[in-house]
Amino acid sequence: MEDNVFIPYLRNRPLFRVDRDILRPSYLPERLPHREGQVDQLVQILVPALRGERPSNVLIHGQTGTGKTAVVKFIEKELRAADKMGLVHYLYLNCQIVDTPYGVLAHIANSLVEGLADKVPFTGLSVDRVYQVLLERLDARKRVVLLVLDEIDRIVAKNGDDFLYQLTKVNEDLGRSCMCLIGISNELKFTEYLDPRVRSRLGDEKLVFPPYNAEELRDILADRAAIAFQDGAVGQDVLSLIAALAAQEHGDARRALDLLRVSAEIAERAGREKLSVDDVMKAKNKLELDTVIEAVKALPTQAKLILLGVLLNEEAGNTRLTTGEVYATYRDLCRKTGIAALTSRRVTDLISELDMLGLVSATVKSFGRGGRTKEIQPSVPILETKRVLEKDEYLADLRGHRLQVQRTLFDPRP
DNA sequence: TGTCCACTGGAAGGGAGGGCTT
DNA sequence: AAGCCCTCCCTTCCAGTGGACA
Numbered sequence: 001m002e003d004n005v006f007i008p009y010l011r012n013r014p015l016f017r018v019d020r021d022i023l024r025p026s027y028l029p030e031r032l033p034h035r036e037g038q039v040d041q042l043v044q045i046l047v048p049a050l051r052g053e054r055p056s057n058v059l060i061h062g063q064t065g066t067g068k069t070a071v072v073k074f075i076e077k078e079l080r081a082a083d084k085m086g087l088v089h090y091l092y093l094n095c096q097i098v099d100t101p102y103g104v105l106a107h108i109a110n111s112l113v114e115g116l117a118d119k120v121p122f123t124g125l126s127v128d129r130v131y132q133v134l135l136e137r138l139d140a141r142k143r144v145v146l147l148v149l150d151e152i153d154r155i156v157a158k159n160g161d162d163f164l165y166q167l168t169k170v171n172e173d174l175g176r177s178c179m180c181l182i183g184i185s186n187e188l189k190f191t192e193y194l195d196p197r198v199r200s201r202l203g204d205e206k207l208v209f210p211p212y213n214a215e216e217l218r219d220i221l222a223d224r225a226a227i228a229f230q231d232g233a234v235g236q237d238v239l240s241l242i243a244a245l246a247a248q249e250h251g252d253a254r255r256a257l258d259l260l261r262v263s264a265e266i267a268e269r270a271g272r273e274k275l276s277v278d279d280v281m282k283a284k285n286k287l288e289l290d291t292v293i294e295a296v297k298a299l300p301t302q303a304k305l306i307l308l309g310v311l312l313n314e315e316a317g318n319t320r321l322t323t324g325e326v327y328a329t330y331r332d333l334c335r336k337t338g339i340a341a342l343t344s345r346r347v348t349d350l351i352s353e354l355d356m357l358g359l360v361s362a363t364v365k366s367f368g369r370g371g372r373t374k375e376i377q378p379s380v381p382i383l384e385t386k387r388v389l390e391k392d393e394y395l396a397d398l399r400g401h402r403l404q405v406q407r408t409l410f411d412p413r414p
Numbered sequence: 415t416g417t418c419c420a421c422t423g424g425a426a427g428g429g430a431g432g433g434c435t436t
Numbered sequence: 437a438a439g440c441c442c443t444c445c446c447t448t449c450c451a452g453t454g455g456a457c458a
Contacts, residue, residue, distance in 0.1 A: 100442080100443065101442095102441095102442060102443080103443095121432095121433065121434070122432085122433085123431090123432050123433050123434085123441080123442060123443075124432075124433035124434035124435090124440090124441070124442080125433085125434060125435095125441070125442085126434095126440080126441050126442080127441085127442075129434095129441090300445095322420080322421085323420080323421065323422085324420065324421075342445095342446070342447090343446075343447060343448080344421085345422095345423085345446085345447070345448080345449095346445080346446060346447075348421080348422070348423075349423085349446095352423090364421090364422070364453095364454090365454085366419095366420095366421095366453075366454035366455050366456085367419080367420085367454090367455080367456075368418090368419080368454075368455045368456025368457065369417085369418065369419055369420095369455080369456050369457055369458095370419065370420075370455095370456075371418085371419040371420025371421055371454095372419075372420060372421055372422070372452095372453060372454055372455080373419095373420055373421045373422080374421080374422080
């Protein structure tokens with residue numbers, strides 16, 4: 001038993017005191033440093049719910065990792081504990097996942113019943129019908145529904161604001177019950193695009209979550225580190241570095257915690273008892289690459305083909321591509337792989353999607369008589385990304401494929 | 415000053431794929 | 437089985453456009 005390969009790793013846990021999940025964004029801590037104000041505001045807005053009255057609708061703004069979701073989850077926990085009469089029905093929906101009117105209505109309706117038998121199917125009914133079912137269930141007994149719509153801008157981007165308008169009007173169709181909307185969005189400018197009627201109904205109350213500064217991030221990290229690690233495992237220098245790095249990225253606490261967790265994993269794997277600055281830098285690189293790889297893996301084949309086209313061009317020395325050039329390369333690759341090519345209109349959209357994901361950077365630019373088009377450049381490491389792309393079974397034929405180097409008349413190369 | 419390029423990005427609509435209702 | 441509905445992914449069509457060039 002002594003020479004078992006697991007023994008050395010099993011025995012010493014020099015770093016972590018407890019489960020590393022404490023460092024995951026999903027973990028809800030006992031206190032939320034530097035968000036006391038927002039918690040308090042939200043409590044004041046929502047307290048009528050516990051008395052069976054309808055609270056004002058709320059709009060919450062703030063970039064990723066500013067604690068929006070954490071605060072809302074925290075409030076949920078407290079609310080459930082305080083709701084002795086069982087009046088409040090709380091529901092959290094992420095509009096990036098549930099992003100259609102039908103989906104949202106069906107989810108609310110389904111959250112109100114226990115048995116599988118009464119579930120609204122995920123497709124098949126008309127939206128009106130689901131709405132009627134929802135009204136019936138809501139009014140079956142008196143309750144205050146708190147509906148949290150995270151990333152609410154997604155649903156507007158996709159469906160326009162008619163649906164939100166309808167949702168804010170639900171209370172007019174309800175007798176006993178009532179519904180309060182809590183919208184969370186990353187984009188500060190989100191409300192500008194809304195119909196004024198929706199804006200005024202939805203934004204009775206507004207909460208802004210400013211980015212954390214380095215000092216605040218340090219406090220957050222220190223709190224978690226104290227629970228997660230053995231004493232002395234994380235020095236001030238490491239905490240400061242992580243806080244500074246995350247502060248540069250618009251004060252993203254999620255990022256800071258990820259950095260801390262991955263740094264610790266790197267240190268632990270190396271068998272060290274203390275995190276070093278070097279571990280943090282390694283963790284930073286690993287996280288950045290991981291995000292890219294995950295995003296690329298999840299791409300539909302057509303988008304992968306377009307991205308591959310961009311990368312191959314870059315590799316061949318053609319930087320700053322136009323949409324036309326990308327499309328030409330893409331058609332070429334389609335021919336080689338036997339994949340049916342999409343129209344250029346659709347490819348324009350896919351390029352924009354790649355841009356939104358941060359995999360390429362595409363800016364609309366005018367070249368005068370040369371026309372107006374996007375200028376496209378990859379913003380991912382070429383080799384690693386290509387490796388991921390080539391794993392796609394449809395792209396297998398392109399493994400090791402190279403583009404012909406385009407030379408100008410003045411190219412000095414032989 | 416006007417022209418004109420190479421797209422951009424909105425609108426409308428088709429059809430496949432999921433599933434319900436009668 | 438026939439008739440609906442909703443969503444997703446695309447295509448077709450097209451008016452609109454920033455700025456170099458004549």
